Amino acid sequence: xxETTAVSEEFLRQLAAVGEVDIVVGVPTFNNRETIERVxxxxxxxLTKYFHRDRCVLIxxxxxxxxxxxxxxxxxxxxxxxxxxxxNPLRTFHRLTAPYHGIPGKETALRSLFTAADLLRAKACAIxxxxxxxxxxxxxxxxxxxxxxxGYDYVSPVYQRRKFDGLLVxxxxxxxxAALYGARIREPVGGELGLSxxxxxxxLRQDVWEREMPTFGLEIWxxxxxxxxxxxxxxxxxxxxxxxxxxxGQDLGGTVRQVVGGLFQCMDMHxxxxxxxxxxxxxxxxxxQYAVALEPLRLSRxxxxxxxxxxxxxxxxxxxxxxxxxxxxELRQVxxxxxxxxxxxxxxxxxxxxxxxxxxxxxxxxxxxxxxALPPLYxxxxxxxxxxxxxxxxxxxxERLETIAxxxxxxxxxxxxxxxxxxxxxR
Numbered sequence: 001x002x003e004t005t006a007v008s009e010e011f012l013r014q015l016a017a018v019g020e021v022d023i024v025v026g027v028p029t030f031n032n033r034e035t036i037e038r039v040x041x042x043x044x045x046x047l048t049k050y051f052h053r054d055r056c057v058l059i060x061x062x063x064x065x066x067x068x069x070x071x072x073x074x075x076x077x078x079x080x081x082x083x084x085x086x087x088n089p090l091r092t093f094h095r096l097t098a099p100y101h102g103i104p105g106k107e108t109a110l111r112s113l114f115t116a117a118d119l120l121r122a123k124a125c126a127i128x129x130x131x132x133x134x135x136x137x138x139x140x141x142x143x144x145x146x147x148x149x150x151g152y153d154y155v156s157p158v159y160q161r162r163k164f165d166g167l168l169v170x171x172x173x174x175x176x177x178a179a180l181y182g183a184r185i186r187e188p189v190g191g192e193l194g195l196s197x198x199x200x201x202x203x204l205r206q207d208v209w210e211r212e213m214p215t216f217g218l219e220i221w222x223x224x225x226x227x228x229x230x231x232x233x234x235x236x237x238x239x240x241x242x243x244x245x246x247x248x249g250q251d252l253g254g255t256v257r258q259v260v261g262g263l264f265q266c267m268d269m270h271x272x273x274x275x276x277x278x279x280x281x282x283x284x285x286x287x288x289q290y291a292v293a294l295e296p297l298r299l300s301r302x303x304x305x306x307x308x309x310x311x312x313x314x315x316x317x318x319x320x321x322x323x324x325x326x327x328x329x330e331l332r333q334v335x336x337x338x339x340x341x342x343x344x345x346x347x348x349x350x351x352x353x354x355x356x357x358x359x360x361x362x363x364x365x366x367x368x369x370x371x372x373a374l375p376p377l378y379x380x381x382x383x384x385x386x387x388x389x390x391x392x393x394x395x396x397x398x399e400r401l402e403t404i405a406x407x408x409x410x411x412x413x414x415x416x417x418x419x420x421x422x423x424x425x426x427r
Contacts, residue, residue, distance in 0.1 A: 007112050011061075011098035015119050018094045022054040023047070023144060024122040028109030030063035032130040033072055039130055040076035040095075046140025047093065051148070057120065060097035061112040069130075070097040107218050111209055114200040122197045124148040129191040134159075134242045142236040143194040146286050153231035155194035156223065157187050158285065159241035163296035163394060166241075167382060168255065172353060173220065173263050175405035179412050180267065180274035181227045184282045184405070186235065188223045189259060195222075199231050217262015224266040228273050237287035240294060252375045261371050264360040271361075275416055280409060291394065305342060305383035309335050311376035318373045322359040324418075327351050334380065344384035346407045352377055354411060358418035 007015075025043055029036055040058065047056045060073045074097055110127065117125040124147040128135060146152040159166075169189055178184045195203075208221055226233055267274065312319075312335040319328050330348050337343065356374055360367055389397055 007115050008098060011096075011112070011116070012119075014096045014098060015116055018057055018096070018120060020055070020121045021057045021092070021094075022123050023051055023056045023148060024059060024113065024117040024120060024125045025056065025140070025144075026059045026061065026109075026113035026116075026125070026127050027073070027130050028061050028063070028106060028113070028127070029065060029069045029073065029130040031065045031067045031069060033065070033067040033069050035131045035133070036060075036069050037072050037076040039128065039132065039135055040073050042135050042137055043128060043140055044076070044093075044095075046137035049137055050141040051144065054148075055092040057094040057096060057116075057122075059113060059116055060095075061109040062097060062099050063109065064099055070099075073097050107209070110218065111204070114204050117197055117200045118204060122200075124194065124196060125200050126194045127192065132191060134238075134240060135192075136239070139192060139238045142238050142287050143192050146234050146236055147194045147196050150234075150286075151232065152194075152234045152284075153196040153199040154223070154226045154233045155286075156185050156233065156235050156283070157190040157192045158235045158237045158287070158289075159187065159190070160239060160289075160291055160294065160394075161241050162294045163397065164299055164386060164389075165243075165297045167385065168259060168378060170401050171349075171381070171385070171404050172378075173259055175401075175408040176263060176353065176357075177220070177223065178280040178405055179408040180277070181224060181270075182277045182280045183223075183227050183233060184280050185223060185233070189219045192238065193219070193222075194236075195226075196231075199226060202229065202231070217258060217265055220259070220262040221266055221269075224270055228270055234284040234286060237285060237289045239290070240292055242294075252378070253372055256375045256378065257368070257371045260356075260374060261360075261367070264357050264367075267357055268361055271419065275419075299382075299386060301383050301386045304379045304386070308376055308380035308383060312380070315373050315376065318365065318369060321365045322370060322373070323352065323355050327355055331377070331380075340387065342384055342387060344381045346404050347411070349381050349404070350407045350411045351414065352381075353408075354415040355418055357415065358421070361419060 025047065027036070027039060027043065040060075043058060047058070060070060062070045074095060113125065113127065124144055126140065126143045128139075143155050143157070146155045166187075169187065173188055174184075174186055177188055203222060203225065206225065208218070223233070312332060316328070316332075319331070323331070327348065331352065334342070334344055334348065356370065359365070360370055364370070385400070389400060392400070
């Protein structure tokens with residue numbers, strides 16, 4: 001049974017009034033008044049349409065919103081909901097909101113949700129972000145059905161993304177997880193996820209909650225832990241993923257720290273597991289995959305490459321502590337390439353990441369300084385990828401990402417060798 005110190009007394013009273021349920025759906029919030037009503041309504045329609053015979057609770061752990069988000073969550077209504085209820089009468093449905101204890105953030109919110117799922121003896125649990133413009137009732141069914149109906153323990157989303165969107169995950173985190181853990185999972189930091197009650201309880205028993213784990217790193221940890229501890233994972237195709245437009249690089253350093261830092265922490269935690277594994281397998285996929293016309297993501301290739309070139313020479317004193325002399329020489333040569341000749345080769349990209357991972361493991365220099373040195377190099381790879389694939393369609397881009405994934409697997413012995421080497425980058 002879960003430790004109840006993770007939730008407030010008021011939240012415990014609300015949970016006690018609910019009793020046991022079949023499904024828990026969580027929407028963590030912090031000042032999301034602009035989007036929370038639409039999200040809550042879409043989830044409620046999804047539960048009513050697809051799970052009306054089951055006992056459901058929709059929970060909003062809130063991080064201390066001051067804009068009225070919890071009140072809007074509680075009052076969110078659905079147009080023509082009476083007609084929907086007549087056709088699909090709900091067996092039991094509850095909607096709860098409560099502030100959670102601890103430092104505001106996804107880690108504390110997820111711990112509260114997993115605690116609630118455990119206390120309510122839920123069979124399935126789903127997490128949805130509070131600000132997704134793409135969320136539909138069908139996404140609720142897509143995330144929950146593989147757990148609740150098919151017996152899987154972890155459901156990761158698959159989206160159709162805009163061209164060049166999500167490449168930090170698709171060209172670094174996803175292929176690294178496949179090479180290391182043996183599971184080809186395309187969106188290991190997807191905002192929507194489903195898990196079984198037993199996996200939620202398993203997560204609660206781990207000591208990670210007392211550590212400093214970056215927000216997205218926690219999601220990578222959940223995927224990695226589920227694999228290492230032999231739970232059943234699958235993917236579910238949800239459809240097009242539309243995100244609010246923001247300028248590229250607005251917080252690239254913070255994103256890399258969270259995403260890649262989380263990956264490197266998991267590599268440290270599970271080194272004994274991934275060193276013994278070879279090869280990878282795709283996960284079972286639910287849902288019918290389709291494509292719609294999406295506007296490509298607009299990125300300034302020139303600006304991205306200029307930022308890469310201007311930073312490489314400045315970073316040489318740091319990179320000398322992380323990269324091998326040969327890799328650093330090749331990287332500096334790439335920075336000298338101009339125009340359409342610019343290319344960041346796949347092998348060099350993978351060796352760059354693996355040498356950073358080994359340096360992070362050894363704490364060759366401050367880990368924060370190390371992660372701050374990686375975004376400019378990612379810009380170089382990204383600029384090269386955009387230049388190479390300007391006219392490519394989504395199918396061709398998927399093929400290129402597959403090629404990069406194969407390179408991560410091929411060079412895994414290189415990582416193992418670097419990992420077990422006690423000397424620093426100047427080997």
